[in-house]
Amino acid sequence: xxxxxVLDTNILMGGQAGTTTILNAIEYPKxxxxxxxxxxxxxxxxxxxxxxxxxxxxxxxxxxxxxLVVAAMCLNRRMALRTSDAHFKLIQELYPGFDLRLAxx
Numbered sequence: 001x002x003x004x005x006v007l008d009t010n011i012l013m014g015g016q017a018g019t020t021t022i023l024n025a026i027e028y029p030k031x032x033x034x035x036x037x038x039x040x041x042x043x044x045x046x047x048x049x050x051x052x053x054x055x056x057x058x059x060x061x062x063x064x065x066x067x068l069v070v071a072a073m074c075l076n077r078r079m080a081l082r083t084s085d086a087h088f089k090l091i092q093e094l095y096p097g098f099d100l101r102l103a104x105x
Contacts (some may be wrong), residue, residue, distance in 0.1 A: 008083035
């Protein structure tokens, strides 16, 4: 795992450890047992999440709230997101600076 990436829940469930968000730990509490570093969302992250949500809603492509906050956290910190959830590509289309690293399931 690269130092500049955030692991999504599905990656944590595969047994990898590294940097993730506290939101992913809520989705997958076993992440608290591993050697993980947890990022906490800020007001700036929530504001960007609302912007992303609004943009996706206008396109008729809503995504889960936690995924929006995780993506905003990555964007604001200039960190990549490692995930196997392809729906994050919708965010990458709107925000080309979103470094998405898709893993195969």
